[in-house]
Amino acid sequence: MRNLKPLPALIGTTLAIAIIIYVAFYFIFLDLFVDLWWYKSLKLEAYFWLRLLYKFFLSGGVTLAFFGIFFFHFWIASRYLGLNPPDEILNNADKRRRFQRFADIFMSGSAKIYTPVSLILAFFIAIPFYHQWETALLYFFGSASGVTEPVYGQDVSFYLLSYPIYMLIQQELLTTASMIFCMVGVLYWLEHIFVPNQSKEFPLGAKIHLVILIGFVVLFVVWGFMLQRFSLLYTDSHEPIFYGPGFTELRYQLPLIWLGIITFLATAISAGLFIFSEKHRIKAPFLISLAVFLVVLGLPKVQFIPNLIQKYIVNPNPVRTEKPFMQHNIDATIDAYDLKNIKIIDLPIKLNAFDDIETWSTQKHFENIPVWDREILIDTYKQLQSIRPYYTFLSVDEDRYFLRDHVRQVNLAAREVNISKLPPEAQNWENTHLRYTHGYGAVVTPAAQDAGRPLLWYLRDLNLSSNVDLSVKYPDIYYGQEKYKYAIVPNKLNVVGISKSLSDPSTEGPYKGKSGIPIPSLFRKALFAFYFKDPKIFFSTNISEESRVLIRRNITERINTVTPFLRLDSDPYLVMTNDRFYWIQDAYTLSNRYPVSKPANDDFLDGKQEFNYIRNSAKIVVDAFDGDIQYYISDPSDVIIQAYNIAYPSLFKDIEEMPADLKLHLRYPRDLYYLQMKVYAKYHQQKPELFYEQAETWQFAKVRGEPVRPYYQTIDFGNCNNQEEFVMLNPMTPVNSNNLSMIGVAGIFDSQTCSTDYKPGITLYKFLKDVQVNGPAQVESLIEQNPEISAQFTLWDQGGSNIRLGRMIIMPMGNSVLYVQPVYIVSATNGIPELIRIIVSIGNEVVMDTNFWSAFNRLKQIHFKNAAESDGTGTSKAVIELKQNE
Structure with a gap:
């Protein structure tokens, strides 16, 4: 019986060890x-x-x-x-x-x-x-x-x-x-x-040891004071005028920091002598230096003196006293947001735009004006091209492809899988993880199209039919923007008709990709059953030795897992090659420690990042079929990405190593350009006097009360043998005004060498002030005041349908500005929008028609009519009447 006493202890120890393991x-x-x-x-x-x-x-x-x-x-x-x-x-x-x-x-x-x-x-x-x-x-x-x-x-x-x-x-x-x-x-x-x-006295060694420790404390406190100097570079006390240190900080607070260092050292030395030396034990030096140090330490917290400096020195002469400090803020912000190489072109505007109409009246120009908005197309894609209930489209991307003799702008979207629309009983484990494992193919439509006609398709349906010779060898999409769960492929299920035709089983086949984690043994199956907390993995007989587990299939989650130090653009986009589909993701490096640079607002990315420095430092390519991830450095001047590149030498590649068929589809990131223009709207005034006055501050142009966000446009600027450039356009107006100030163009094309090398840059077409250039809101008023258009809108907007206006397109056209307003009619029965008309405006003239040819011909007729009715001063009666109405 005595031998059984240790049994409870042994059992308890065994259980404890088992729990720990x-x-x-x-x-x-x-x-x-x-x-x-x-x-x-x-x-x-x-x-x-x-x-x-x-x-x-x-x-x-x-x-x-x-x-x-x-x-x-x-x-x-x-x-x-x-x-x-x-x-x-x-x-x-x-x-x-x-x-x-x-x-x-x-x-x-x-x-x-x-x-x-x-x-x-x-x-x-x-x-x-x-x-x-x-x-x-x-x-x-x-x-x-x-x-x-x-x-x-x-x-x-x-x-x-x-x-x-x-x-x-x-x-x-x-x-x-x-x-x-x-x-x-x-x-x-x-x-x-x-x-x-x-002995009664502390030993000499102890005293020396404590003196050394006090010396270290003093050293680290002094170091703290030295670092405190740099914190002045991030003061926001002068906002909203400018960011960073001003006269008060650098002429009052900075000397106080140096004085604090001196008085602290004096206090520490006198305290050490008083404590550890009987011969120099005099209280007066210690008390005096301590009192002075405490006064100096407390002065920055007393607002009386800074207020006096601000009131009697700075405020009476703000530009004179703060001029160098405002210049510091301007220069730092321009560099921190990569705005120092912006090219500015002064564009004289002609109200008589006949020459520009003649120049632009070509089919090539018409075929790349994006009258189909991606926000409107998404509903059309879902209703007409989902085809199966388990397929969906999450977003529509803009891109350009060489089709029918020249580069054409298109809209495209990936057909991804989402089984939430299946009946509840079909949303079981086997269907979720073994059968409905991937999306299939994509749809492609031209960005430009005549109104009043059915939507034109470049790539459509599950058989991926195309009338422009678009084809993809591996159209399956295992990795995308959907919130994918794990998948186990290939498996023993005989999956027929999921992606293509039920009548053609040969079109289906096992997964031929190389991604995923092999599960060749029962041990691996058991591990994954524990990992996913799902015993069905272990007991399923449909999992073979060739099966692999695909995890982290959402591309954002996938990239964030590998490189959490990169901040991702909110708009990854789909690229189609002859072999397969890819996702390209723009990535940024951020910092909130750039000296004297103004912090960004909280409307960028997820709104949680505090930063005052940004670089589009990397382009990330994710294989939609295999899940392979490739990182390419797109901005080698960024010190942050270079540090990571040295730390992780096997991760990043140079942008020149990107495959040519992918490199052709690089673009300027939308989120970055929006942020840069938002900052540049104020900081383009780079002289302190102008910066202080804020007389030329810009804002995003508005249409129907909403700001016009940057949008992509394929356009020929006449720089390189009529080569089209895929750029982003952004119109801006003066603050509290509707007149157009400039049109910003951001692209990656090297217009100097006319090569395909990746060279991002921004060009601003700035309008001279001698002629008023209508902004989008003013063009919107012209449209509303047009009797013919207004009557037609009233006629359409009834009987179970309603009118929906798309994004207003604003683009430079020679020495004029072209406005295009697509008009859609949406049926209440099916909700599918139809492009019914196109409104075109140049100068003060507005016409509505079904295609650009007709619209431009009507503009020519208006031009000839106005020229014939001119009052002899060069101003047409139409313009006079418009000004009188205003």
Whole structure:
């Protein structure tokens, strides 16, 4: 019976060990194994290990370093520097042995305490480094940018890469030094109290040790003051006029920081002499320096003096006193948002636009005016081309392809799978993960089309029929924008008619891609059953040894998992090649530490990023069939992406290495251009006097009360042998005015060399002020005032249908501005919009017709009529009447 007593303890120990192993396996090793297999399937195994090692080596190294610091000081304090018996104790053998015995007990006992204490303290000190290990990574692998900020003369890479980690290190070292000083002081006091036969005075070694620790505290405090200087570069006290330090900060607060350093050093030296030196123990120097330091420390918090400076020095002469500081803000913001190379073209406008009409009246120009909006097309695609209930279209993308003898702008969308519209009983495990595993193909329509006709298709239906010779070898879409669940392919199910025709089983076949994690054994099946918390994976007989698990199939989730340090554009777009479909995703590097640069508003990306520096540093290509991810550096001047490129040498490629058929479809990111124009609307006034006046501040042009967002347009600017460029257009008007100020054009075409090299740039067509150029809102008024158009709208907008106006297209046309307003009619029965008319406006004339040829011919007739009715001064009666009505 005595042998059975340990049984409960043995069972309890076994259960505890089993629980620990289960928790460790389930929450640590299982995720680690699956991640490793997943990265291996992407051929990124080396990157996976490198990233993992960076994280734990940096945080582990910091923990070990701080443990060493704590342990070293506790060890020497308890072993060497805290014992000072009188000479008579050392000269007497019995007393020396008794003293040594007590000292050994104290040293061995304290070692058992300060060793775990050092480890615990080091762990908590290192936690911030664990969370910010990538900040340290940028510091170690960063390099100079070659751009110098004007306030302190530092390279901007110091602020982007070094300054954040310096602030963290300073805070942690100051905390560590302060803790060690206090704890070592207590340790010396305990030695002095509990070890018998000690002298009354602290030993010299202890005093030297404490002085050294105080010296470190002083050093780290001074370093904090030095870093505090740089915080002035991020002050927003002068908003909304300008951002960054002004006269008050650099002429009052900055000298106070230097004065604080001097008075603190004086206080520390006098305090050290007072505490540790009997010969110089005089209170007056210490008290005086301490009082002065406290006054200097408190002055920045007293608003009385800055208010006086602002009231009597700055406000009476704002431009004169703040001019250099406003210039700092302008220059920094222009550089931080990559606006320094904008090309400005002054465009004289002619109200008599007949020559421009003659020049533009060509079929080639008409075929690329995007009268179909992607926001309107999405409903048409869903109703006409989903075909099966489990297919859907999430978004419509704009692009250009060489079709029928020249580059044509098209709209296209991927047909992705979503089984939520199937009957509930069909939304079972087998259908979700084994059968309905992927989307199929895409639809393509021209961006331009005559009104009053059915929608023209370049690629359509599940058989991917095309009248322009578009074809794709592998049209299956396993990776896309849908919220895909995991899929297991190929499998033993005989899947027929999912993608194509029920009458042609030969069109279906097993998955031939190379992506996914193999599950060749029962052990792997069991692991994935645990990982997904789904036992059906283990017990399913339809999973074969050739099956692979496809996970993270949403392209945003996929990219964020691999590179969480990149911020993704909100609009990934589909590209079609002869082989398969690809997704191209623009990625950004952001920072909120660019000196003196104005922070961006919170309407960019997800609105959660605080930043004042941005670069479109990478283009990411995701294979829609295989899930392969390729990263290409698109802005090598960015110091952040270069640091990551050095840290992860196997991840990024040069943009020139991108396959040619994909490189042809690169474009200027919509989100970036919107942000840049929003900033440039104010910061194009680059002289401090103009910047202060804000007399020429712009805003986005408005139509029907809503701002016109940048939109893509394929257009020939006549630069390179009539080559069309795929650009983004953005009209802007003066603040609180409807007249058009400029049209911004952003593209990637190198107009100087006329090559296909990727060279992003922005050109502004700025209108001279001698002629009024109608803005979209004014053209909208012209449309509403036109009796013929108004009557037709009234006629259509009844009887179960309603009129819907599309995006107003605004584009430069020679020395004129062309406005195109598509008009759709939407039936209440099916909700499918139909392009019914096109409104064209040049100058002050508006016509509505079914196609551009007819519209331009009518504009010519109006021109000849107005010329014949001219009153002799060159101004037509129509223009006179319009001005009188206004």
